[in-house]
Amino acid sequence: MAQEDRTPRGGSDGRRAHRGQSATNLRTFLLAALALCALLVAGCGAAAGPTTGTVVIGVTSELLAGADIDLLRVVLRAGGDVVHEDALAKKNGQLFFPREFFFSDLEDGTAVEISLEAFGADDAERPLLTRTASTRVIGGRTLLLQVRLERECVVAPGAATCPAPQTCVAGGCSAPDVDPRQLDPYSTSWNAGAEPDLCKPADGGEPVVIVGEGQADYFPLDDLDEVQVEAGPQGGYHIFVAIRLKNLRRSGSLTVVHGVVPELGYAIEPLEVIFTLDPDEGGFCKLAGLRFRLDGERKIEELLGKVVEVEVTVSDPDGDAGTGRRAVTLSQTIL
Numbered sequence: 001m002a003q004e005d006r007t008p009r010g011g012s013d014g015r016r017a018h019r020g021q022s023a024t025n026l027r028t029f030l031l032a033a034l035a036l037c038a039l040l041v042a043g044c045g046a047a048a049g050p051t052t053g054t055v056v057i058g059v060t061s062e063l064l065a066g067a068d069i070d071l072l073r074v075v076l077r078a079g080g081d082v083v084h085e086d087a088l089a090k091k092n093g094q095l096f097f098p099r100e101f102f103f104s105d106l107e108d109g110t111a112v113e114i115s116l117e118a119f120g121a122d123d124a125e126r127p128l129l130t131r132t133a134s135t136r137v138i139g140g141r142t143l144l145l146q147v148r149l150e151r152e153c154v155v156a157p158g159a160a161t162c163p164a165p166q167t168c169v170a171g172g173c174s175a176p177d178v179d180p181r182q183l184d185p186y187s188t189s190w191n192a193g194a195e196p197d198l199c200k201p202a203d204g205g206e207p208v209v210i211v212g213e214g215q216a217d218y219f220p221l222d223d224l225d226e227v228q229v230e231a232g233p234q235g236g237y238h239i240f241v242a243i244r245l246k247n248l249r250r251s252g253s254l255t256v257v258h259g260v261v262p263e264l265g266y267a268i269e270p271l272e273v274i275f276t277l278d279p280d281e282g283g284f285c286k287l288a289g290l291r292f293r294l295d296g297e298r299k300i301e302e303l304l305g306k307v308v309e310v311e312v313t314v315s316d317p318d319g320d321a322g323t324g325r326r327a328v329t330l331s332q333t334i335l
Helices: 011-047
Strands: 052-061 071-078 081-089 099-107 111-119 129-136 142-149 167-169 172-174 208-213 226-231 237-246 254-261 266-274 285-293 307-315 321-334
Touching (some): 071 099, 111 142, 129 142, 208 307, 237 307, 266 285
Parallel strands (some): 052 142
Antiparallel strands (some): 052 099, 111 129
């Protein structure tokens, strides 16, 4: 009698087919998971880390603006290209320290450089000193690179200068490049307290402004004192106003001169300048040679001998301001 075949249908072949299908499904799942991870990683990579940054150059000087330095030529380069050039002169009120120069929103790794040439009043062709400094941008950060103009680096006539690309630092020749990882984050108060301000000591008190006269120096005035009217080089007529003041910043302060002739109801066009203040005795500073033009809507003949109420306001970068007033009598003659 034939034996009954008890082997289950599908047997080992069925099990192999089942295992093969499971492996295929697992491979499909793993490939999908890997693709999803790749998308997530790519998305996170695109959003990770800003790609632009900023470098602020903070310039200070041991040489006095308007005394030692009459003109400062500035060249800024980013990625090897010139992005800004300027000539900062005392006569137009642009020469003061500290100064800030910005390389804003540049790509990570961009090389930035500043070149400074300081000139005295006696020689507009040969710089007193030349200073360069460079670094690189780090994405997502705003860095401060401090540059100081030092007396030790003033070049004597006929003396050798540092061979390019080196620059003078502390009296010696050094490489101009600074590793950006060594730089501090930029803060608006980066120079606060670095040097005492002779015109604004920390405990000085309220601002004081006293109005006087003088072209080369400050000379005091009493109310109704006579001041000399002078002919200007370009056809106008003026008086020289001078001021003595304290508790206002020596550099970067805005000086505004107003004048009114009450008898005629005539308001003289204001004079606005930014000049570095000169130290004076007793904790005061001074500023002379403010050429205050008188004529404009009125002819000078109408103004001679009249009383002018002069008001001078000085506002410094800290937001502090002081005002001084003096009524003066214009001379009957023109010098």
